[in-house]
Amino acid sequence: MVPAERARSLARELADAVVAFDDGKVVELCRIVLDEGLDPYAAVVEGLSPGMAEAGRLYEQKEYFVPELLSCSDALYAGLELLKPAILASARETVRKGTIVIGSVEGDIHDIGKNLVKMMFESADWTVHDLGRDVKLDRFVAEQERTNADIVALSALMTTSMLAMPRVIKMLRDRNRHVRVMVGGAPINPDVARKFGADGYAASAGTAVDEASRLVEELRKNQAASP
Numbered sequence: 001m002v003p004a005e006r007a008r009s010l011a012r013e014l015a016d017a018v019v020a021f022d023d024g025k026v027v028e029l030c031r032i033v034l035d036e037g038l039d040p041y042a043a044v045v046e047g048l049s050p051g052m053a054e055a056g057r058l059y060e061q062k063e064y065f066v067p068e069l070l071s072c073s074d075a076l077y078a079g080l081e082l083l084k085p086a087i088l089a090s091a092r093e094t095v096r097k098g099t100i101v102i103g104s105v106e107g108d109i110h111d112i113g114k115n116l117v118k119m120m121f122e123s124a125d126w127t128v129h130d131l132g133r134d135v136k137l138d139r140f141v142a143e144q145e146r147t148n149a150d151i152v153a154l155s156a157l158m159t160t161s162m163l164a165m166p167r168v169i170k171m172l173r174d175r176n177r178h179v180r181v182m183v184g185g186a187p188i189n190p191d192v193a194r195k196f197g198a199d200g201y202a203a204s205a206g207t208a209v210d211e212a213s214r215l216v217e218e219l220r221k222n223q224a225a226s227p
Contacts (some may be wrong), residue, residue: 007038011047014079018051019058021071023078030082040086045125048079052123060206066112069205073119097124098216101143102153103131105168108161113185116205117153124209137168141175149179150216153208154198156185166196173197178223180215184208 010029017025026048033043055072058064064072100121104114111133121128129147131139144152152172156162162185169181182200183193193201200215202208 003036003038006036007033007042008046010038011043011050014043014047015051015054018048018072018075018079019054021068021075023075026075026079027082030079034082034086040083044080044083044087048076048083049123049125052076052120056120056206056209060204066116069116073116073123076119076123097126098151098212099127099129099147099149100151100153100212101129101131101140101147101149102155103135103140104133104155104157105161105164106134106136107164108156108158108185109133110157111155113157113205114155117155117184117202117208120205120209121212126209126212137164137171140168141171144172144179145175150219151212152179152181153202153212154181154183156183156187159187162187162192165198169197178219180212180219182208182211182215 010033014026014029017029029047030040030043033040052072055064055069059066059069102114102118102121104111114130114133118128118130127147129143129149131143140152140154143149152168154165154168156165165183172179172181180199181197182202183196183198184202184204188201190201200211202211
């Protein structure tokens with residue numbers, strides 16, 4: 001089998017192994033990638049990442065639930081742990097799709113949903129700055145300014161803590177009119193997101209990356225059109 005065909009075959013197997021949350025198989029395949037001198041970055045973007053995207057699709061369709069998605073994430077990271085050193089050693093420059101700051105707003109200690117969203121962005125090759133949970137409102141502003149992130153993603157699981165979201169959004173807009181803000185969490189819906197002044201809304205981890213990609217595309221078009 002020629003190297004290109006071999007690489008494609010291994011990528012398909014990697015994607016399937018992530019969907020099957022088979023950590024051992026993912027590690028075995030990644031070692032083969034390294035042993036055979038194949039491109040480790042291609043193994044990530046053509047194998048591990050599509051596998052995680054498929055897991056997200058299954059989650060969105062309610063064929064997978066949180067435990068399955070977390071197990072897929074474990075398989076993904078088992079592969080990344082092996083491949084990332086080789087990618088860094090090759091000094092390969094990769095084009096990131098966007099930069100995002102993410103966190104659960106002040107007063108909310110729940111982070112499983114936020115962590116799922118973070119994992120989806122990482123697997124889609126975004127630069128992710130995770131502030132964690134119960135994040136002070138001004139930290140979102142400071143981190144966006146420090147990183148010049150395209151997107152700030154706010155998570156809340158409680159109706160009490162979600163009331164901090166419009167305050168954060170106003171603070172962000174007062175400092176940077178270009179930043180795009182998306183919100184999500186159990187008490188949030190599209191109407192609430194609009195009322196709060198958010199640019200986007202993600203109903204689940206499975207839709208978050210698509211929504212953020214739409215916002216980044218919109219942002220870059222607007223910036224290109226500005227004098």
